[in-house]
Amino acid sequence: MTDHTVATTTRQVLLVVVFAIxxxxxxxxxxxxxxxxxxxxAYGLLTAVMAVVAGCVAAAVPTPAYLAVxxxxxxxxxxxALPAGASFTxxxxxxxxxxxxxxxxxxxxxxxxxxxxxxxxxFSIAWFAREGSxxxxxxxxxxxxxxxxxxxxxxxxxxxxxDAGLAAEAAAEHDAARTREELARQREQxxxxxxxxxxxxxxxxxxDLADERVSVADxxxxxxxxxxxxxxxxxxxENDDVPDPLLHELTACVDVAERRGVVxxxxxxxxxxxxxxxxxxxxxxPMAQALAVAHGRAKVSLLRTATEVRVAVVAxxxxxxxxxxxxxxxxxxxxxxxxxxxxxxxxxxx
Amino acid sequence: MADDVTAVVVDDHPVVRAGVAHWLSTADxxxxxxxxxxxxxxxxxxxxxxxxxxxxxxxxxAPATSELRKLVEDGRRVVVYSMRADDxxxxxxxxxxxxxxxxxxxxxxxxxxxxxxxxxxxxxxPPALAGxxxxxxxxxxxxxxxxxxxxxxEWFQSExxxxxxxxxxxxxxxxxxxxxxxxxxxxxxxxxxxxKAALVARAIQDGLIGLDDL
Numbered sequence: 001m002t003d004h005t006v007a008t009t010t011r012q013v014l015l016v017v018v019f020a021i022x023x024x025x026x027x028x029x030x031x032x033x034x035x036x037x038x039x040x041x042a043y044g045l046l047t048a049v050m051a052v053v054a055g056c057v058a059a060a061v062p063t064p065a066y067l068a069v070x071x072x073x074x075x076x077x078x079x080x081a082l083p084a085g086a087s088f089t090x091x092x093x094x095x096x097x098x099x100x101x102x103x104x105x106x107x108x109x110x111x112x113x114x115x116x117x118x119x120x121x122x123f124s125i126a127w128f129a130r131e132g133s134x135x136x137x138x139x140x141x142x143x144x145x146x147x148x149x150x151x152x153x154x155x156x157x158x159x160x161x162x163d164a165g166l167a168a169e170a171a172a173e174h175d176a177a178r179t180r181e182e183l184a185r186q187r188e189q190x191x192x193x194x195x196x197x198x199x200x201x202x203x204x205x206x207x208d209l210a211d212e213r214v215s216v217a218d219x220x221x222x223x224x225x226x227x228x229x230x231x232x233x234x235x236x237x238e239n240d241d242v243p244d245p246l247l248h249e250l251t252a253c254v255d256v257a258e259r260r261g262v263v264x265x266x267x268x269x270x271x272x273x274x275x276x277x278x279x280x281x282x283x284x285x286p287m288a289q290a291l292a293v294a295h296g297r298a299k300v301s302l303l304r305t306a307t308e309v310r311v312a313v314v315a316x317x318x319x320x321x322x323x324x325x326x327x328x329x330x331x332x333x334x335x336x337x338x339x340x341x342x343x344x345x346x347x348x349x350x
Numbered sequence: 351m352a353d354d355v356t357a358v359v360v361d362d363h364p365v366v367r368a369g370v371a372h373w374l375s376t377a378d379x380x381x382x383x384x385x386x387x388x389x390x391x392x393x394x395x396x397x398x399x400x401x402x403x404x405x406x407x408x409x410x411x412a413p414a415t416s417e418l419r420k421l422v423e424d425g426r427r428v429v430v431y432s433m434r435a436d437d438x439x440x441x442x443x444x445x446x447x448x449x450x451x452x453x454x455x456x457x458x459x460x461x462x463x464x465x466x467x468x469x470x471x472x473x474x475x476p477p478a479l480a481g482x483x484x485x486x487x488x489x490x491x492x493x494x495x496x497x498x499x500x501x502x503x504e505w506f507q508s509e510x511x512x513x514x515x516x517x518x519x520x521x522x523x524x525x526x527x528x529x530x531x532x533x534x535x536x537x538x539x540x541x542x543x544x545x546k547a548a549l550v551a552r553a554i555q556d557g558l559i560g561l562d563d564l
Binding site: 267270303340 | 455
């Protein structure tokens with residue numbers, strides 16, 4: 001239950017209670033005793049307050065605090081219209097009812113409510129003292145019983161409010177924890193899926209080697225191993241936090257090829273440009289593939305102009321050609337000239 | 351003709367001087383002087399050498415661009431030979447008026463060709479320099495035609511002019527003339543220098559480039 005629900009329910013319940021008290025309990029008293037005409041004005045004023053509060057509850061808007069003036073005025077009118085010596089007797093219909101009205105109007109404002117109630121009680125006591133003929137014991141019982149019941153209701157609503165607040169906080173925290181958990185799971189899943197997608201040639205190769213379907217004695221298997229090694233090395237480099245990730249990935253691929261004995265020269269021109277991970281993958285892939293199967297010499301170049309990023313490889317590796325075409329934002333062009341493969345991946349930055 | 355080419359090498363590493371001396375001797379280029387101080391290019395036999403091969407980092411941290419400027423303003427033909435390959439310094443050396451810029455990663459073949467070209471007052475554009483020109487994003491860069499850009503990029507990527515010629519289906523001399531035109535366009539911008547003026551003037555005389563292209 002939220003704070004708002006507590007407030008609405010409290011007002012609805014109080015409205016019913018006040019309506020019942022005014023109509024069933026108090027109306028017969030007003031009629032039965034010889035009050036002055038001001039008593040009917042007070043009764044009418046209170047009825048008007050009930051109508052306004054009912055309107056506010058129906059429209060789901062807060063009850064204006066200044067409305068509390070009306071019950072206080074009614075308190076004065078009803079008390080002064082009492083027959084002589086009738087304070088705190090059954091004829092004093094206004095004392096209890098005004099208290100309920102103040103509760104109805106100010107239930108969301110405890111400090112103002114206590115102040116208004118005090119003013120109301122003080123006035124009633126003062127009037128009682130002025131008359132000077134009533135029984136103090138009876139008056140005390142009436143004041144205590146009426147007021148303590150009303151203050152009891154106030155305390156109960158405050159407790160409900162506090163509990164609702166705590167419950168809402170606990171619920172929000174629980175929701176946040178669940179969201180965090182869900183996000184972490186999603187992230188892990190993405191990472192796993194990403195790695196599986198990236199591992200490409202590696203998993204089938206490992207499976208084949210494990211099942212002894214292929215042998216490392218074969219040249220083809222060694223080539224597959226070489227391709228997988230470059231892919232894996234690039235994948236490791238992908239998430240490194242470096243100033244120039246594209247160059248970092250290129251260097252990683254070159255490194256693997258050099259370990260295989262290929263003489264690779266890497267030329268870089270232009271300043272570092274931000275390249276999305278997906279695009280970087282596509283830019284590096286053709287060059288990585290060519291390097292993996294290159295023998296002898298290879299030349300890798302990275303060129304960054306104002307409008308383009310171009311990764312090219314010229315290598316002695318005509319057996320396996322990187323596929324030409326367009327994947328996403330990257331255009332790959334591969335050609336063979338006098339035994340040398342040239343493959344270039346281009347990405348327009350603008 | 352080749353016998354007449356003389357050069358002086360300024361480099362603070364004896365092993366580099368020895369290596370360059372050996373490379374040049376195999377190409378019939380006479381090394382008349384060498385040393386770690388730029389003074390060797392101004393006095394003695396070095397003062398009359400046709401080409402100065404200048405290391406940009408002579409011991410200090412700051413590149414020796416002021417030495418390069420003095421030499422160029424005196425009309426000397428300079429080939430810069432440097433460890434550094436960052437584009438900014440490369441373009442700055444061209445702007446001052448160096449006829450070529452080679453990184454030490456580039457081998458004997460490029461150095462010999464650069465020195466021979468410089469002796470004739472010609473530019474030479476090795477692959478790394480081509481890359482720097484292709485990646486040039488400065489506001490003052492000259493407008494290159496799509497073909498010129500493509501030649502530049504392909505030469506940077508493949509390091510083989512024969513490969514570029516095959517790829518673009520043009521002759522070797524067309525590849526060279528594209529590279530020359532690009533260098534003339536670069537020579538026509540920025541500060542004035544005798545070597546740059548000579549490059550432009552000769553290109554116009556030879557009909558390699560029109561005034562409208564500059």
